Amino acid sequence: MPPENAKRPTIYDVAREAGVATSTVSRALSNPDRVNARTREHIVAVAERLGYSTNPLARALPSGRTQTLALFVSDITNPHFFGIIRGAEQQARAAGCTLIVGDTEESPDLESRNIERLGRSVDGFVIAASRMTDKAIKQLAAQHRLTLVSRQVGGVPNAIVDHVDGTRQIIEHLASLGHRSVVYLAGPRRSWLAGQRWRAVQPVARRFDMTAARLGPFPPAVHGGAAAADAALGSGATAAIAHNDLLAIGMLRRFAERGVRVPEDISVVGYDDIFGADFCSPPLTTLAGPFEEAGRVAVDLLLSMRDPVRNHPPRRDVVLPSHLATRSSTGQAPR
Amino acid sequence: MPPENAKRPTIYDVAREAGVATSTVSRALSNPDRVNARTREHIVAVAERLGYSTNPLARALPSGRTQTLALFVSDITNPHFFGIIRGAEQQARAAGCTLIVGDTEESPDLESRNIERLGRSVDGFVIAASRMTDKAIKQLAAQHRLTLVSRQVGGVPNAIVDHVDGTRQIIEHLASLGHRSVVYLAGPRRSWLAGQRWRAVQPVARRFDMTAARLGPFPPAVHGGAAAADAALGSGATAAIAHNDLLAIGMLRRFAERGVRVPEDISVVGYDDIFGADFCSPPLTTLAGPFEEAGRVAVDLLLSMRDPVRNHPPRRDVVLPSHLATRSSTGQAPR
DNA sequence: CAACTTTTGGCAACCGCTTGCCGCAACTGT
DNA sequence: ACAGTTGCGGCAAGCGGTTGCCAAAAGTTG
Structure with missing residues (x-):
């Protein structure tokens, strides 16, 4: 049995089954206040029964919003990035977004190529430890929503550890x-x-x-x-x-x-x-x-670029405190 | 200057500028043999000049193909998964796909919820070290394209280290x-x-x-x-x-x-x-x-499910050889 | 040169969902 | 009782591509 053989129900199926227009179904599901409580409940029940779930692609096409964020790290095999990845992912999830994690293998080219490639299918980018030049970053930031971790470039929101x-x-x-x-x-x-x-x-x-x-x-x-x-x-x-x-x-x-x-x-x-x-x-x-916090902050900054809030100028250059973990590899200087 | 203020050119802009129909542009770009070499070159040149790039979302909507794969690991802070992630990502990239990496934090619920959530926007899933029950996996595998790493479940293609x-x-x-x-x-x-x-x-x-x-x-x-x-x-x-x-x-x-x-x-x-x-x-x-190989193989299996090849029954249960790295934590038994 | 085949490009119908605009019905106030 | 609001649901036009079908143009054959 090949997967996906049975077509999944669409908003039209739900509308027909519920005896309403597709627009009503759409609103009932994504803009609840716009429709009468009774109709909404009915629609939701029908949707449930049919096993309907909205197709994110179709939703994203008109709006341009994909609810997806991308994070690029310069070397995914460096455990350092764990914290950043986890923090970013948590924050993205909390905002209802999916996070794409990519490895750029220390290559500035791969960074910009990836961004170009994903530009249309993602709401924004976080780059951790970017290897690109300031100029390249600024240029990219003019075209795409972009925040940085462990990097400061004039005007681009970022989170760094001090x-x-x-x-x-x-x-x-x-x-x-x-x-x-x-x-x-x-x-x-x-x-x-x-x-x-x-x-x-x-x-x-x-x-x-x-x-x-x-x-x-x-x-x-x-x-x-x-x-x-x-x-x-x-x-x-x-x-x-x-x-x-x-x-x-x-x-x-x-x-x-x-x-x-x-x-x-x-x-x-x-x-x-x-x-x-x-x-x-x-x-x-x-x-x-x-660093986990840095990942969270970078995603936050990104989201606030996407959904600007009145009288709430976007923060930039968030600096997080660092501290020395003193262990045995340092000791008295030999005399 | 807010990003994305200038609308990006569409296939319509290119068509108008080149003096052909949109369908011709579409074919020139994605099905080169279907159009005359001269027209194609002209179209490509115009597209280039306008800075056109195709919107993956719009492309994905009719076909259902997103050229995106998802990989879930049970704990992204475990360095063990590095190799798997990197292998999977390399193979995905080689096939022109984007890889989404997700952390399921040892939770079977998070696994299935993530799959449900991404079901429509991804061409398939790789799950590494799944914590789900056999039954849950089988059920999911009937609905979605799915391969496994470090897990064998009847009928679901997988790659494990022996x-x-x-x-x-x-x-x-x-x-x-x-x-x-x-x-x-x-x-x-x-x-x-x-x-x-x-x-x-x-x-x-x-x-x-x-x-x-x-x-x-x-x-x-x-x-x-x-x-x-x-x-x-x-x-x-x-x-x-x-x-x-x-x-x-x-x-x-x-x-x-x-x-x-x-x-x-x-x-x-x-x-x-x-x-x-x-x-x-x-x-x-x-x-x-x-393990890097295991990640690669799992993605390969996934891709071959998506694009079945004649007379080429999908492999399943790929077993990779293991070997002992002997170091100093083992020694003669105390008598 | 007519009849036939092969290229080549255009038309238009989707894919599934959102949303501006409109109109109907029920409610309000006088 | 009537005009003015307001709430709710429907119509239909997109979003940006792909693709089946068709017709015109070009090439082939006897």
Whole structure:
């Protein structure tokens, strides 16, 4: 028996069966106040009996509203995005929307191509950790409803976790442990966060009279850790700040291989507090943040662009607080 | 400037501009052989110039084909599903389809509700690690195109990793290390895999003259590990097989807390070989499998249901080979 | 050159639902 | 009792494509 063999009932079937016009059925179902309570009940009962359910495509065609949102993440295999995905999905569901999750595999091209492709069938986009240029984002934002996570571009609503303040926390923590020289292992060149973080490292390091160097870029994945670890060691710094936890974990592994003790010989810090950061060895000191919340906020911003509320100017640049999860990968600087 | 203010050109605009009928435009774009090469080129050029792109919704309405597939996983925060998601997405993209990924949060209700909700706007469903009953699945499969990952239900196409053989590998490995008693820490009652695995444990254990016990169910997450570890210890077994790596990692943590040495005091094995299994401490022995492939196959099966090929009966019950990733969490049985 | 086949393009009817506008009937106030 | 509201339901025109059917044009054949 092939599926879908029996045609599903339409609004016409319901109308005929209930002895009313299709418009009445439509209104009874989606605009309840517009029709008499008695008729509505009757229609609903008939619809129920026939097993009617409205076809979202047909509904979306005239209105252009699909009740669907899309979320793109730069690497779906990075547990960091879990929180964002789950938060976004919850919020979307709460608003009666479906969420499409897509992986753009670190490719700005794939980002814009996906957006172009889905443009008509989605009410808006959230892009997490976009790898596109500012210009490309602005251009896309002029054509489509768009919000960002972990990225700020003039005029485009976004939600970020405060990594500038977070970086301050990291440096202060390292300073308090007596470190005088720190190295930042950078993420991909296209990553906005990578630039921001490095820019945040410098002034704070200066304030604490530490030397700071940047190395990289490295692929923001575990396999990038080996090269990063070797480079960090070569730099002579006593503390290493990795672009993210994936990279940090890869570094820890490499250090273990080479017999370098963490934190006795070198301290390591990551960003994101991903799954695994608390049980790698040694457990990783890392900057944690409310990423689930960031996902929720980004969807909220998107929905408020779609359904603008009077006297309620859309928020932009929502900054969420971060905090340092201090674990054993950081310790007293070797003297 | 509000986005979407300028209406996008339709097929009518292109037709008018090119001086042909809409049907010709439609055919030129989607059925190239049906129109003269010269006219086609002209139409394509005009379409290009106007920035026309076809509205997928309008296209989907008459045909019922949306070129969209949905994948539901039982817990999107379990890294195990990464591979499946990525594989499915790649295959979907290769076929020109969009993939919707949804999290059903271990709830069979959410599974069926989601399917009901998306039924009309999607060409088919893949469910990974479904928590629904056989009956519910069969019923849904009669109404919708549906394939499964990590689940077998009579008649419904599916892709699984061979956990029966995998379980044999686990037991043999433990037997070879001198273990005589093993305990299986079960996953959720609704998990089909949990049942299958336990059923696979028994005969093999018997063959090797080991005693086997089952405890649980435990939530298949890190936080379920504490209770599981305590229970395993209480059972007196020298080896513990956890329902999945999340649970196993939680157990390792609890053992560490309680000062129980792994593998000296007790050996631990998991399933799935997730991100983190190789860097927890001790690194986890676990059953690995080609899950990315499983995701790909499930999408393939789905597509072949949608576009049946002559003399090409649909495959079902695709079984992929598994292999044991042996690490330090298993060792000689204590005498 | 007539008769016949094959291309090629147009007409118009859907696909299933929403919504602006209209008219009827019941209700209101004087 | 009559004109003026108001509430409720129906008509029909879209939304933007696809496609079966048909006719005109072009090509083929004897």
